[in-house]
Amino acid sequence: xxxxxxxxxxxxxxTGCTKISEGCKNCYAERMAKRLxxxxxxxxxxxxxxxxxxxxLCDPFKWKKPCMIFVCSMxxxxxxxxxxxxxxxxxxxxKDCPQHTFQILTKRPVWxxxxxxxLPVNVWVGxxxxxxxxxxxxxxxxxxxxxxxxxxxxxxxxxxxxxxTGIDWVILGGESGPGARPIKIEWIRPIRDQCIDKGxxxxxxxxxxxxxxxxxxxxxxxxxxxxxxxx
Numbered sequence: 001x002x003x004x005x006x007x008x009x010x011x012x013x014x015t016g017c018t019k020i021s022e023g024c025k026n027c028y029a030e031r032m033a034k035r036l037x038x039x040x041x042x043x044x045x046x047x048x049x050x051x052x053x054x055x056x057l058c059d060p061f062k063w064k065k066p067c068m069i070f071v072c073s074m075x076x077x078x079x080x081x082x083x084x085x086x087x088x089x090x091x092x093x094x095k096d097c098p099q100h101t102f103q104i105l106t107k108r109p110v111w112x113x114x115x116x117x118x119l120p121v122n123v124w125v126g127x128x129x130x131x132x133x134x135x136x137x138x139x140x141x142x143x144x145x146x147x148x149x150x151x152x153x154x155x156x157x158x159x160x161x162x163x164x165t166g167i168d169w170v171i172l173g174g175e176s177g178p179g180a181r182p183i184k185i186e187w188i189r190p191i192r193d194q195c196i197d198k199g200x201x202x203x204x205x206x207x208x209x210x211x212x213x214x215x216x217x218x219x220x221x222x223x224x225x226x227x228x229x230x231x
């Protein structure tokens with residue numbers, strides 16, 4: 001089981017990434033990859049350098065019980081160093097495992113804009129948007145041929161003026177861990193309220209900070225754990 005609140009399992013045929021925007025500054029996956037390399041795990045022998053793991057491609061076939069699977073939690077499936085053929089192999093696996101729902105989250109949605117084909121119906125596609133400057137990622141996401149499209153505003157680093165029409169789910173949270181940057185409630189409420197107005201499921205993941213457990217997940221007195229319905 002995954003410790004990520006909005007999924008059940010993680011699947012990592014691709015690990016590693018490179019920083020491309022402010023949200024990457026304190027990347028949790030980079031810290032974890034370096035830790036796993038120091039522990040001697042073979043899969044992370046390259047640390048956080050982009051690496052394709054053919055041996056992991058078939059993992060979803062081993063999971064018989066239908067579940068929610070976060071794809072590439074330790075990297076970015078659409079990184080420029082990931083071969084296009086390998087990405088298509090991953091999509092073939094997802095298509096051949098219709099019992100599962102796959103969640104793809106990227107900071108590089110240009111691949112989706114360039115892709116002509118229909119994505120498998122059991123694949124949800126999302127983009128990370130940490131501030132107003134990265135709003136263009138949402139515009140590219142809206143053009144994707146996906147059953148479900150979602151936006152992850154985490155870490156939220158400033159107010160974001162965003163039109164969520166055409167978006168099926170919003171995840172929002174503050175940054176956690178060493179060097180965590182603050183989040184303000186006045187940034188969060190307009191996003192949450194727009195989700196309520198448009199009937200979009202809203203998931204508030206965390207306030208974050210150095211001690212995210214202590215900060216908790218309550219927003220205006222309640223937890224927000226809404227998710228789209230699995231088709």
